Amino acid sequence: MARQMHRRSFLQTLTSLPFDQHPALHKALTLQPLNLTTGLEPYQPNSKLSTEDARHLLRRTCFAPTPAELETATKMTPAEAVDHLLRPLPSPPIPEWYDTDPLSPSELRRLTEEERRAYRQQQFQQIFELIRWWYDLMIATDFSLREKMVFFFHNHFTSGFVQVKVPHYMLTQNMLFREYAFGNLKELTEKIVYDPAMLVYLNGNVNTLRRPNENFGRELLELFTMGEGNYTEWDIVEVSRVCTGWFNTFHKPYYDFDPFPKNPRLRRHDYLSKSIFGEIIDPQVNDDMSTAEIRERGMAEVPQLIDLIFRQQFDESRGYDASHPYYGKTIAAVFFAAKLYRTFVYEIVAPTIVAALADLLVENNFQLKPVLKTLLQSAHFFDPQLRGAQIKSPLDFTVGLLRMYPFVELYRNNQRTWNSILRSVTSVNTILGLRLLQPPDVSGWPGHRDWLNTFTYPYRNAVSDLAIQTLLQQSPLVLYQFAQQFPSFQTNVRTFVSEATSYLLAFPPLESEFDNLVETLLDGAPEYEWSDIAQNAQTVIPRLRAFFQATMKLPQFQLT
């Protein structure tokens, strides 16, 4: 009866919450910086990963480990496992509608009110299809860091579909992030300047000579590369001038740059010289040049700009002196290194580690792969004190849930069922504060403690209850089979609890919690009878259900 009510309230909440949400922007924490001795030196380079190590690595990189991934990982050294996570994967097939051009603004104008509404409806359906497509990749991509990096960039170079509207642009951007998942940050940042979705989201498409729009220019410096306080308002004006001239043509995700550079009246790009951080960017064009050459010189300003940004350092001119931990470091490198640290290690950055990662980024000309490799196989990453020290994002929670239990095996080959599961993931995450492809604002999701409040916490509990329900609806035996993977399942109840909780939880249950879980399984029976209970599917299934549900309701389940 109680379960039924849970389910009903869960569904009611699905429909009663506003679709558009604005979760907290920034973390407000009173946490102490860490004082750990571990650094970027490789973690146990000559031994295979222990099960616990493998779990930690996969939790942080793949949302949560599947049993199969764990088995693979424990046959690998840390370096081998990280290499495997970073291996290149083929590009996934993309939704079919991508091949049909979106309507141009003039075509849209010719539609009747009703047709336009229908068209918008269709675009929303395409966006939701795109969201499910991406969730499917997160859940089903095997042993790879790629999808987590795609989300990293989605949360960094943010765009939202409500503003962008054209689903093709959102998909183009998503594919760009996938292409650069472990790629070159400088190149990616350059491509973002004229990425179709970004051009709409931050008004780059209306940033022109006559009507400069600083929206993108400001965020390029503030949120994408350098952070507040490291540039002047003047720099923003000049950076915005460099970025003038780009716009989307509405056929296909496609962008173009200043089609009439020769015509002063129609000119979109500002071809005069710009002064940024005290350096000059000047295309040096004159009217004797061909249209093609003028355009080329104008377009060449963007890579110059990116190069300039990525060369800026924390130095005296910006008020830093030798006592600062980042003194002499490249600003953009520190900026990205800190964000990587917060994504994969802990919310409060360790400046020495971030400084070392920043150096590594610069040494590798901003190639991400070697930096990720160093970080993810480092002793610091595996530091026991940092395991379980992150709050699960809704992605870690929902995608992780589906990966830890056999959802893929049971449901993914049935397209209708799988689609409805992906639909649920979409709505549940929206309610939990993460509306995929629609960050709350340009600064992205603040993450960490902001994910949890007195509503999302019990809601997560209801979702994990529901996950177990769903499995049992498929077949009562699912949980019984699932439990078989733990060697002590049918022999020793305490060892079983220990094995199962260390699979499900990143932070162990404390003693009394552990005892309660044992009690949940025994349900009044003496411990020596466990073996008999566990042999009998009929008697053990209700106990397993209560046990798994109770384990996931421990506060520890929110940690990763």
Place this chain on the structure above:
Amino acid sequence: MKRRSFLKAMGVTLASLPIIGNRPLAALSSAPTFDNLRRLTAGTDKIFVLVQLRGGNDGLNTLVPKENPLYYERRPTIAILKENTLPLTDTLGWHPSCEGLRILFDEGRLAIVQGVTYPNPNRSHFRGTDIWITATDANVFESTGWVGRYLELTHPEYPDTLPTDPLAIEIGGFSSRIFQTSKGNVAVTFSDPEEFYQLVGESPTPAFPPAPDTPAGKELEFVRTIATASNIYSKRVKEAADKGYNAVEYPEDNDLAQSLKIVARLIAGGLQTPIYLVSIRGNAFDTHANQGGVEGEHATLLAEVSSALRLFLDDLRSLELEDQVAGMTFSEFGRRVQENGSLGTDHGTAAPLFVFGGSVNGGMIFGEDPDLENLDNRGDLLMQYDYRQVYSSVLAQWFQAPETQIEQILFRDFTELPLFKIAGFTNEPSPSPTTAPLQLLQMFPAPANGSVTLRYRVQQPGTLAIAVYNLKGQHILTLLQQFAATGEYQRTFDTTPLRSGTYILQLQLDRYQTYHRLDIVH
């Protein structure tokens, strides 16, 4: 600028403006000071309800400048014709959907503050909302919310000790950052008390063993705080909901009314939560297209707000809670004067907001009619009041927060508006000032309607002047100026030249002055 400076400039504080019925009045010299009053009433359980109109409400089509030809020029398709408006002032009319607000205003339970925004207003929904909820300058980024900062200052024990009742409740939203403190978000969020209770389940409040002092252990402690809070508060909220009841019917199809219904019920059930947030769904007020005029999207939204607020206040009145509860509406910005090409309006700047409740100085309009001639360079209305002046008034007059605390919360000092009747003052008879050279003995009727009669005593001969000032301290008119001999007088003055609202009545005998509140209703 110092808070209350306009009143100080007149040598008077708000507290010296008693609300007067047909009874003898106190003169200024013996009136309790503002700070005394705060001490008298500190600790009373005041509740404030924030109503967020997400998306940017169009102020010009809410309070229609019905005599302004520019309004009709700039809004050829969506303007509200004069004959369709509901009466407000000679120059302003309510949108026809605002019948409920009109009644509240006329009954003195709703005040209007015109032209509210801040310097360099931001036209982005997100950033605009951010600014309103964090209460910062347009170019300052702040992680905590203004309500959060207030609650953190007044409840330093959180979260080590959880208060019996939630510090803040948000109905049906997602833990707005308005409730963010440096120790986390203090709001409890749910759509429905019963549903919240069921979501958490009937488990006993967990007793957790101590967590290790490691980074992960600290995060575990954080999750446990949330777990405990949702556990105890789901029970507490249900308890209050079960105990409370509503005295009026709220329509099912009005979401805002449904949210306010829950708020009223929880308050009636004895929940001591000081601050609630309710909001209208999605970004509903973002009427870029097909905003409509007398009918249409905006009309529907205004009708929803108007009816919801009226029902809420009527409910509270029936529950005898009206004086304990106040609230305000807010929206991230108003909309552009010029309508756009899609039968709607784009993001603008200044807009009116409403302050409501039994204890507000209702029936008053703070500020002038919107000036449609002098606009900013984007064609948007100029600021009359900073939104933080409203917050400052709420904190000072409603929550009676000390001045130093308010400065910590709002980062600066803002001039207050006299939005609230000062609690504890109205019903306290003041000692009769027998020594004052000039004494106002009686003033009636209150509020004045067409005329006001003053009975006063002159103790020593001198030049007597009686004048009316508005709440900004500007002189409006002089009623009388003459030499007066010792004695008791009774005189009646015509008040028809004054528009409805609250004024300050100044009585002066040579260099002695006394001030009183004068309410006028037509």
